[in-house]
Amino acid sequence: MPQARRAPIACALVCVAGHFGIAPAQELSERAFLIEFPTVVSASGLRQNATETPQAITVIDQQMIKASGAREIAELFRLVPGFTVSYVTYVKGLQPIVYYHGLGREFFSRIQVLIDGRSMNNATLGGIDWSQFPLAMEDIDRIEVIRGPSNAAHGIGAFLATINFVTKHASQVRGVDVSGNAGTNGILDGTVRAGGGAGGFEYRMTAGHRADNGFPNLADSRTLDYVTGRADWQINRTDALMLQAGVTSGTNDVGFRGPDDPGRSVRTTTGYAQARWERSHDADNGLSIQFYYYRFNLADAFITDPLPAFNNERFPFDDTSTVDRIDLEFQQTFTTGPDLRWVWGAGVRQDRAEVPAILSVAEKLNIQRLFGHVEWRITDKLLFNAGAMVEHNDISGTDTAPQVALNYTIVPNHVVRFSVAKALRTPTVIESGVQGITVGVQGGPRSLSGGGLQPETILSSAISYVGEWPQWNITTDVKVFYDTLDDLIGLVGVQGGFPPTAYPRNAANGDSARQQGIEGQLVWRPTPQTTLWLSGAHMETRSADQLDNYSRSAPRNSGHLLVASRIAETWDVSASVQAQSAFRASGLSDPQRGFCRVDFRLVKHLPWWNGAQVGFVVENVFDNHYTDYRNNNIAQRVAWLTFSAKF
Amino acid sequence: MIVAAIGRRLWTVPIVWALGLMLAAAVVTGANAQVLVVLSEDWPGMREVAAELREQLGGLRDGRLTIDVVTAKRIKLDDLDIIRRSELIIAVGVEAARAVIDREKDLSRPPPTLCLLIPKLRFDAFVGTIPAGSERRVSAVFIDQPVARQFNLLRLAAPTKSRIGIVLGPSSSRLQDELRDNARERAMTLNIVIVDQPSGMFAAMQKTLSESDLFLALPDPVTINESTAYAVLRTSYQEQIPVAGFSESMVRAGALFGLYSTLRQQARQGAEIASRLLAGEAGLPPPQYPRYFTVGVNTSVARSLGVQLDAGAIEAALAARERGSNPRETRTGTEAAAPRRTP
Numbered sequence: 002m003p004q005a006r007r008a009p010i011a012c013a014l015v016c017v018a019g020h021f022g023i024a025p026a027q028e029l030s031e032r033a034f035l036i037e038f039p040t041v042v043s044a045s046g047l048r049q050n051a052t053e054t055p056q057a058i059t060v061i062d063q064q065m066i067k068a069s070g071a072r073e074i075a076e077l078f079r080l081v082p083g084f085t086v087s088y089v090t091y092v093k094g095l096q097p098i099v100y101y102h103g104l105g106r107e108f109f110s111r112i113q114v115l116i117d118g119r120s121m122n123n124a125t126l127g128g129i130d131w132s133q134f135p136l137a138m139e140d141i142d143r144i145e146v147i148r149g150p151s152n153a154a155h156g157i158g159a160f161l162a163t164i165n166f167v168t169k170h171a172s173q174v175r176g177v178d179v180s181g182n183a184g185t186n187g188i189l190d191g192t193v194r195a196g197g198g199a200g201g202f203e204y205r206m207t208a209g210h211r212a213d214n215g216f217p218n219l220a221d222s223r224t225l226d227y228v229t230g231r232a233d234w235q236i237n238r239t240d241a242l243m244l245q246a247g248v249t250s251g252t253n254d255v256g257f258r259g260p261d262d263p264g265r266s267v268r269t270t271t272g273y274a275q276a277r278w279e280r281s282h283d284a285d286n287g288l289s290i291q292f293y294y295y296r297f298n299l300a301d302a303f304i305t306d307p308l309p310a311f312n313n314e315r316f317p318f319d320d321t322s323t324v325d326r327i328d329l330e331f332q333q334t335f336t337t338g339p340d341l342r343w344v345w346g347a348g349v350r351q352d353r354a355e356v357p358a359i360l361s362v363a364e365k366l367n368i369q370r371l372f373g374h375v376e377w378r379i380t381d382k383l384l385f386n387a388g389a390m391v392e393h394n395d396i397s398g399t400d401t402a403p404q405v406a407l408n409y410t411i412v413p414n415h416v417v418r419f420s421v422a423k424a425l426r427t428p429t430v431i432e433s434g435v436q437g438i439t440v441g442v443q444g445g446p447r448s449l450s451g452g453g454l455q456p457e458t459i460l461s462s463a464i465s466y467v468g469e470w471p472q473w474n475i476t477t478d479v480k481v482f483y484d485t486l487d488d489l490i491g492l493v494g495v496q497g498g499f500p501p502t503a504y505p506r507n508a509a510n511g512d513s514a515r516q517q518g519i520e521g522q523l524v525w526r527p528t529p530q531t532t533l534w535l536s537g538a539h540m541e542t543r544s545a546d547q548l549d550n551y552s553r554s555a556p557r558n559s560g561h562l563l564v565a566s567r568i569a570e571t572w573d574v575s576a577s578v579q580a581q582s583a584f585r586a587s588g589l590s591d592p593q594r595g596f597c598r599v600d601f602r603l604v605k606h607l608p609w610w611n612g613a614q615v616g617f618v619v620e621n622v623f624d625n626h627y628t629d630y631r632n633n634n635i636a637q638r639v640a641w642l643t644f645s646a647k648f
Numbered sequence: 649m650i651v652a653a654i655g656r657r658l659w660t661v662p663i664v665w666a667l668g669l670m671l672a673a674a675v676v677t678g679a680n681a682q683v684l685v686v687l688s689e690d691w692p693g694m695r696e697v698a699a700e701l702r703e704q705l706g707g708l709r710d711g712r713l714t715i716d717v718v719t720a721k722r723i724k725l726d727d728l729d730i731i732r733r734s735e736l737i738i739a740v741g742v743e744a745a746r747a748v749i750d751r752e753k754d755l756s757r758p759p760p761t762l763c764l765l766i767p768k769l770r771f772d773a774f775v776g777t778i779p780a781g782s783e784r785r786v787s788a789v790f791i792d793q794p795v796a797r798q799f800n801l802l803r804l805a806a807p808t809k810s811r812i813g814i815v816l817g818p819s820s821s822r823l824q825d826e827l828r829d830n831a832r833e834r835a836m837t838l839n840i841v842i843v844d845q846p847s848g849m850f851a852a853m854q855k856t857l858s859e860s861d862l863f864l865a866l867p868d869p870v871t872i873n874e875s876t877a878y879a880v881l882r883t884s885y886q887e888q889i890p891v892a893g894f895s896e897s898m899v900r901a902g903a904l905f906g907l908y909s910t911l912r913q914q915a916r917q918g919a920e921i922a923s924r925l926l927a928g929e930a931g932l933p934p935p936q937y938p939r940y941f942t943v944g945v946n947t948s949v950a951r952s953l954g955v956q957l958d959a960g961a962i963e964a965a966l967a968a969r970e971r972g973s974n975p976r977e978t979r980t981g982t983e984a985a986a987p988r989r990t991p
Contacts, residue, residue, distance in 0.1 A: 042902030284948035
């Protein structure tokens with residue numbers, strides 16, 4: 002290489018730079034080449050490729066979230082095969098409810114929902130308060146939906162499925178972002194997000210408001226205000242600390258059951274704090290300790306209307322409930338050789354529920370769990386996964402939930418997976434706190450006294466195929482499954498006493514159910530500007546339905562198509578079509594008829610204002626009046642304007 | 649007792665004196681450091697380079713070659729003797745090169761100087777300050793990898809990725825033309841964003857990643873430094889865009905693969921140049937890029953992204969490609985001592 006003779010001006014530039022402008026830290030030296038990088042893809046941050054997961058998994062990323070146009074997080078699960086999204090109103094106001102394979106009633110749906118490893122399942126009845134969900138859509142990095150039981154990997158409650166929200170690392174938010182929606186049906190939303198940081202300490206904060214009027218003919222308006230924050234401190238190359246905290250406060254208009262349930266507004270407040278310390282040398286070696294606290298309070302003290310049956314007297318009533326949860330978990334990942342990767346850990350949790358209407362004292366539930374998982378690359382083509390969780394709780398003692406999976410690569414990019422998993426659903430505080438019933442019919446609900454409730458169990462077997470065609474940008478996966486569920490806990494009757502509440506009178510392990518079917522998804526990117534997501538499911542449930550309706554609780558057929566395209570560099574357009582056949586959810590539901598719904602979104606990026614966009618979304622374009630959960634929950638067309646900007 | 653024994657035999661006195669003088673002479677001549685290694689700072693990596701140089705050069709001249717290792721600070725403060733007496737100076741890092749070249753200006757016949765671990769940009773700037781006729785006296789082994797080699801690696805390791813995203817800073821922006829030429833030759837599209845402040849990295853990454861299949865990371869203190877390193881890798885991984893890195897540390901942290909010369913490899917090349925000079929060659933060879941390199945792969949990230957990469961095979965193919973295009977460079981072959989695969 003010929004030695005370059007530089008003109009004296011180069012010398013002058015170097016001299017000037019050295020003396021005046023460029024700070025020493027920004028001067029190019031060998032340091033720029035030898036910088037020590039902190040472990041970014043760590044043991045917990047490593048995302049398993051879909052061909053290597055032990056369970057069928059659907060990942061929803063920001064692109065899909067934006068394309069869907071959803072303003073409500075629960076709506077996103079329409080995109081996942083086997084999922085049903087519905088809305089319940091009559092209990093505590095407008096409440097979305099998300100089911101996988103049906104089997105869900107108005108309070109819960111037997112799935113586990115986590116935000117960064119923090120369980121969002123309400124300790125009273127195990128459900129998820131989607132209306133009070135403390136997470137802004139824009140703060141989602143991705144959502145991992147594990148379609149199948151996975152106690153070993155995802156802990157207590159990962160019964161039918163697990164939804165794991167992974168939020169954005171604090172370094173992913175910079176400056177100030179503002180967004181909002183305003184539209185029909187009283188829709189008014191706003192979010193402000195800010196992020197910054199220096200020297201390895203990053204933070205992000207979000208404040209938001211959401212409001213809408215719910216169903217057209219019902220007084221079920223709701224509002225939500227929330228503030229959440231996350232800080233990530235990269236202590237050194239291997240150690241990182243994540244801190245999160247948030248509060249929400251929301252109102253729901255309720256009161257539909259009659260004079261003993263007068264129209265009123267209930268206020269729900271929640272708060273959480275979470276800390277996770279992680280040491281990770283690389284993607285295969287690390288350990289972490291996580292602690293979190295979560296509090297939920299539903300304030301509902303009211304006076305009934307004059308009751309004709311009681312001399313038109315009015316009665317005060319307190320339907321308040323308060324729930325606390327503390328959870329501590331340790332986890333370690335390590336490898337023994339190039340082909341064996343191990344994860345093991347342990348955790349303790351305490352749930353506390355105070356529900357004066359039905360529990361005379363605060364009920365506590367202590368749960369301890371031990372879990373482990375091994376990934377063994379037997380050969381290049383054969384990957385074996387085995388895991389188990391052992392759980393002990395105050396109510397039902399000790400149980401084990403094992404799972405195994407074998408992934409076989411037929412040819413590169415095409416994998417077939419065989420998996421068998423057993424999981425259990427721990428009874429919640431309320432379920433275990435109410436009276437058992439005594440019925441002695443053979444094969445019928447078992448006789449138990451309060452405290453004898455057993456966990457529900459599921460044994461799920463599935464054969465899946467996962468395929469990728471990189472040359473055509475297509476990925477797909479299809480799963481055929483056969484699941485056996487036992488000891489499903491049925492909630493029987495409604496609490497007596499006066500006035501009657503929506504809480505059950507009894508709980509018992511009752512029905513079994515068999516579910517089988519096929520479900521799958523396909524993602525195709527025909528051009529870099531266009532993406533297409535297709536999902537579909539067909540399934541059947543068989544059950545004796547002694548304590549509740551299970552056999553019709555999932556639609557026999559469902560499908561969803563979402564197409565998104567970037568046109569002329571500044572226009573984003575997307576449309577989605579959802580079709581679902583008739584079904585009837587468990588619990589106190591009405592049959593829901595089959596329907597087809599079309600949504601549309603159009604957004605324009607403003608080139609003169611970097612990061613700004615305006616647009617509109619129409620949900621239920623053809624104004625299909627299908628019903629959600631009860632006959633008086635009638636869907637309608639809703640539209641709103643949306644904008645977002647960066648400062 | 650010995651003194652007494654010697655004293656009794658007076659003829660031993662001159663022998664003792666002669667031995668003493670020879671010892672003193674040996675000490676004095678040994679104090680002339682024949683090779684002076686100047687380190688920019690006393691940092692484990694630098695010491696590793698010095699140790700490798702000692703190991704490679706120690707056997708020369710029947711083991712009588714002396715190698716002194718000092719820091720740049722000493723060079724700045726000491727008198728010029730330490731430089732004047734050396735046959736060869738090896739300056740490791742930018743600070744050392746600057747210190748040595750600065751002080752050599754005060755000498756009438758400064759010794760040959762070889763710079764290691766120095767970015768090409770900085771070396772070219774220093775050389776501009778040296779009087780004409782110094783071509784064979786001052787040379788370097790750059791710490792940068794040649795752009796052509798980097799793009800050859802992209803073709804070998806990621807043949808299906810043809811939209812390459814790059815963020816350049818003030819130092820690396822001078823590479824723009826070379827990057828575009830190399831990309832054009834291989835039918836790749838480049839998405840280049842230039843920033844002048846670290847605070848501009850966030851927006852630059854968002855823009856680049858949205859239009860690229862692969863992110864090529866280039867060293868620059870403004871774009872990739874302690875405050876931006878995490879976010880660069882994190883954002884890319886979040887978007888599932890593979891990163892081509894420039895160091896072993898970066899590959900372990902989460903880059904899919906990387907091209908780099910380890911400290912030992914660079915020291916080895918420096919030692920080879922030094923031994924040729926010390927063996928009598930008239931001057932130093934022209935400044936050159938690293939000859940020995942390593943391709944590292946993060947197998948966990950590879951599996952996560954669904955790709956299969958064999959670091960050893962890619963490294964061999966890359967070396968073969970260079971041998972093919974540079975028949976004069978017969979001394980090739982990659983260093984097998986450094987680990988090929990990030991565990």
